[in-house]
Amino acid sequence: MKILKQQSEWRDFRQSQAQSSVGFVPTMGALHAGHMSLVAQARQSNDVVVVSIYINPTQFDQAADLNNYPQLLEQDLAQLQAAGVDAVLLPTYDWIYPDQYTYQLSEHDLSGRFCGAHRPGHFDGVLTVVMKLLNMVGPKRAYFGEKDYQQLHLIKGMAEAFFLPSEIIGCATMREQDGLAMSSRNLRLTAEQRSTAPLLYQVLSDKSSIAEKIQTLESAGFQVEYIEQLDDRLLAAVQLGEIRLIDNVSIGNSSAKQEKVA
Incomplete structure (x- = not known):
């Protein structure tokens, strides 16, 4: 499993896999069985599986939530290795946002409702980082959980609106034995x-x-x-x-x- 921390490393890896179908699972780490179910689906349907781990600050509307977000990188990497992931992308803020987030992607209908009504700017951050990651990775298929149903709806709409070639695949919510959605x-x-x-x-x-x-x-x-x-x-x-x-x-x-x- 390749662990890629530099943009040049990623470009070299992606070029080496230019003829392969790539399945992509973007995450913020602290991986659980829900994330791993996305990885499993990607593994079944693609030649190469890429997972990104990046805690995206632009989608957090509260600093405390960002600061307290779980970080378990060693544990995450061990799970991904065991699942047969080919490459893990560990980008930095400056790599993702060389413009310092001056360019942003916004949606002006659904993103202002439900979660968007309570988290100003949240979906701008989500859509911007997902667009950047999809452009960077260039996957044939990208996998997202249905637990974040509004997010999934918006990402599918974004991919259609901007003619992105990646297929956006929603995957069923994984739950604990008592029914709590994994998060x-x-x-x-x-x-x-x-x-x-x-x-x-x-x-x-x-x-x-x-x-x-x-x-x-x-x-x-x-x-x-x-x-x-x-x-x-x-x-x-x-x-x-x-x-x-x-x-x-x-x-x-x-x-x-x-x-x-x-």
Whole structure:
């Protein structure tokens, strides 16, 4: 497994694989089984698998969240090695943002709703860094988790709008045995919060109305940012202490399907 920390190293590697199909999994590290499921899908469908680990500061709206984001590079590299990844890209800020983020990519509809309404500038940072990484890596396929459903929707839209040749593939949310959606931020939950957190998925999945879901979650100690519908999904973001959790479920025949934005 190649570990590439310099732009020149990456260019040499990419040139050596010019005739190969590349599957790409962009991450911010602190890898869990959800990330590894993306890697597994990339491994099945491509000649070469590339993973990036880069904690992107431009998508954080709170400095404390950025400063506290888990960093487990040695553990991450061991997992990727075991999964048969061909190359890990470890870019620096100056490599990703030689312009110091003066050029930014923005979307002016969906990005202002749901998570975007509560995290100003977040999706500008996400779309800008993903565009840069896709241009840099030039993958045939790039893999993103459905847990970040709004993000996935925006990235697919960006790829279509800018005629990017990479296929954007959404992968199913991976969950702990108690239903909690896997997330690197789960590492920051206290033991008490961790025992409470699975209620989010349980409540989203039941047949109650959106108003009833909000009441149940708030009674259990969550601060609900939103529970709203996008396409055939019910999306939610909550705060549990200092930790922000997101999740989404297929609406199916839930009574919530007929409800409007909360």
